[in-house]
Amino acid sequence: MVAFDRVRAAGLVKLYGRTRALAGVSLELHAGEVTVIEGPNGSGKSTLLQILALTAKPTDGTLTFGELDARRHASTLRRHLGVVAHASMLYPDLTGRENVRLYAALFGLERPGARAAELFERFAIGSFGDRPVRTYSRGQLQRVSLARALVADPTLLLLDEPSTGLDVAGVARLEEVVHAERARGAIVVLVTHDGGLAARVASRRVALQGGRLVPAPEGPPYRTDLEARSPDGHPPEATERSAASAEESR
Amino acid sequence: MKALLRGAWLVAAKDLRIELRTKEVTMTTSFFAVIVVLLSSLAFYLDRNVAAQVAPGVLWVSVAFAGLTSVLRSWGREREEDALRGLLLSPIPRASIFFGKLLGNLLFLFAVEIVVVALVALFFHLEPEPLLPTIALLLLGSFGFVAAGTLFGALSVQSRARDLVMSIVVFPLVTPALLGGVVATRELFAGATLPEVVAWIQILGAFDLVFVGAGYLLFDALLSD
Numbered sequence: 001m002v003a004f005d006r007v008r009a010a011g012l013v014k015l016y017g018r019t020r021a022l023a024g025v026s027l028e029l030h031a032g033e034v035t036v037i038e039g040p041n042g043s044g045k046s047t048l049l050q051i052l053a054l055t056a057k058p059t060d061g062t063l064t065f066g067e068l069d070a071r072r073h074a075s076t077l078r079r080h081l082g083v084v085a086h087a088s089m090l091y092p093d094l095t096g097r098e099n100v101r102l103y104a105a106l107f108g109l110e111r112p113g114a115r116a117a118e119l120f121e122r123f124a125i126g127s128f129g130d131r132p133v134r135t136y137s138r139g140q141l142q143r144v145s146l147a148r149a150l151v152a153d154p155t156l157l158l159l160d161e162p163s164t165g166l167d168v169a170g171v172a173r174l175e176e177v178v179h180a181e182r183a184r185g186a187i188v189v190l191v192t193h194d195g196g197l198a199a200r201v202a203s204r205r206v207a208l209q210g211g212r213l214v215p216a217p218e219g220p221p222y223r224t225d226l227e228a229r230s231p232d233g234h235p236p237e238a239t240e241r242s243a244a245s246a247e248e249s250r
Numbered sequence: 251m252k253a254l255l256r257g258a259w260l261v262a263a264k265d266l267r268i269e270l271r272t273k274e275v276t277m278t279t280s281f282f283a284v285i286v287v288l289l290s291s292l293a294f295y296l297d298r299n300v301a302a303q304v305a306p307g308v309l310w311v312s313v314a315f316a317g318l319t320s321v322l323r324s325w326g327r328e329r330e331e332d333a334l335r336g337l338l339l340s341p342i343p344r345a346s347i348f349f350g351k352l353l354g355n356l357l358f359l360f361a362v363e364i365v366v367v368a369l370v371a372l373f374f375h376l377e378p379e380p381l382l383p384t385i386a387l388l389l390l391g392s393f394g395f396v397a398a399g400t401l402f403g404a405l406s407v408q409s410r411a412r413d414l415v416m417s418i419v420v421f422p423l424v425t426p427a428l429l430g431g432v433v434a435t436r437e438l439f440a441g442a443t444l445p446e447v448v449a450w451i452q453i454l455g456a457f458d459l460v461f462v463g464a465g466y467l468l469f470d471a472l473l474s475d
Binding site for chain 1 (some may be wrong): 362
């Protein structure tokens with residue numbers, strides 16, 4: 001069930017000592033949309049995601065989920081959030097099933113075991129789900145991590161560089177999840193340097209630079225000058241095309 | 251209150267499940283405590299009178315260091331794969347995480363204390379009478395310094411100076427509890443009864459209340475960015 005249909009950030013400022021990570025970010029996110037946040041390293045993307053995930057408090061500015069103020073209703077709102085990041089947030093000495101069951105219980109679901117079984121079926125997590133997480137490959141880790149994040153059918157799904165280190169099949173699975181969650185009516189926010197993924201799933205693209213929102217560039221996703229140039233000097237589009245055709249030929 | 255207790259139990263049960271599987275914390279800290287007791291008995295045991303004076307210090311030092319090592323390791327598990335962030339993203343009250351970790355850490359330490367008390371009694375030839383009240387004192391004292399360690403150990407997850415957190419913040423804070431525990435135990439070994447050391451028990455109880463209260467009130471703020 002969708003608990004709110006929009007998230008509104010107004011004038012978000014985040015200071016870490018003298019460092020200004022966010023310098024007045026205003027943004028509105030809507031149900032059924034995938035918003036891709038682009039920007040170079042250190043531009044404030046992860047800080048913005050932490051604030052949206054209610055794990056960091058803004059120094060200034062307001063954040064509302066529907067009509068609910070994030071500061072006053074954080075505990076209630078956390079029931080409706082799901083986060084996938086590069087780190088899996090799973091306990092390596094527990095099995096995948098134990099981890100997902102734990103999170104289902106933490107989110108107050110009445111039948112955590114049954115919910116874990118449902119998600120294991122959805123993500124085709126076979127017998128490896130009953131092995132300790134420490135033994136997983138990156139792709140297996142991602143599948144269980146997605147199951148963990150979706151345990152309570154989140155209204156707001158935050159994805160922070162989720163495709164880092166994944167193979168083609170892993171990225172495709174991630175893409176399917178993003179499309180399915182958008183179709184379900186969730187608000188999806190994706191921070192990624194993976195231009196291909198961003199282009200395929202984005203309903204809308206915004207960019208952060210120096211802690212401020214700037215108009216997203218047209219065409220390929222935001223890159224710094226250094227990132228935009230491949231080692232052999234080709235423009236990024238050409239590099240992506242050649243990488244894609246190399247994958248296809250494999 | 252129900253949500254707080256339920257969340258705490260889930261966190262503690264998770265820690266116990268991991269510990270039963272790996273036995274990492276209890277084995278390493280027990281080994282450390284056994285070495286301290288063994289070396290101390292070799293170094294300081296002269297006769298029964300000296301033993302009764304030295305044993306309280308040995309007991310509390312080994313339990314304190316084992317306890318704080320166990321707390322650090324327990325928080326270290328939350329650092330792997332950024333697992334603590336997963337807990338912080340869940341809707342359980344933040345204080346549940348504190349109480350859950352506290353309960354888990356206490357149970358690990360109680361397991362170590364059983365071994366330590368038995369070994370101290372054996373190597374220092376202690377009379378059996380004061381052992382029961384000594385165990386009660388240990389439990390009371392452990393509660394306070396594990397609460398302090400659990401509270402500030404959380405900082406170690408996010409801080410790169412995690413070892414400094416323990417040596418600069420936690421050890422000075424738990425010193426009053428250790429002093430109270432050592433002195434009260436020494437009195438018991440010298441023949442005092444439990445009512446005669448009630449002042450020390452009250453100090454330990456107050457210490458427990460302060461750090462459990464501080465954990466309840468400050469844990470969220472300590473973990474906020």
